Amino acid sequence: MAREFAVRLALVAFAASTLAGLCESVDFAGTLQSALWHAAAFFGLGWICGDLAGRVVDENARQEAARRWKELEQPASRIA
Numbered sequence: 001m002a003r004e005f006a007v008r009l010a011l012v013a014f015a016a017s018t019l020a021g022l023c024e025s026v027d028f029a030g031t032l033q034s035a036l037w038h039a040a041a042f043f044g045l046g047w048i049c050g051d052l053a054g055r056v057v058d059e060n061a062r063q064e065a066a067r068r069w070k071e072l073e074q075p076a077s078r079i080a
Helices: 002-023 028-079
Strands: none
Touching: 002 028
16 A cells, blocks of 8 residues: 555656746756655655554554444343
């Protein structure tokens, strides 16, 4: 999950930076270098955010499974 989020965020940052440079009529080499730096920075940020999101989803799934398992066990103990 982290890698996919990081790649998508980096591509968006690269595209936005490239378009901003083209709209401002900045030289191509400077625009490309800036876009690559932005993509690298946002890849790292995306990796951290994606990893954090994956951990949150996993923990939530574990808690939900434990809660449902507990609900299934309670009626069985009342019958017996």
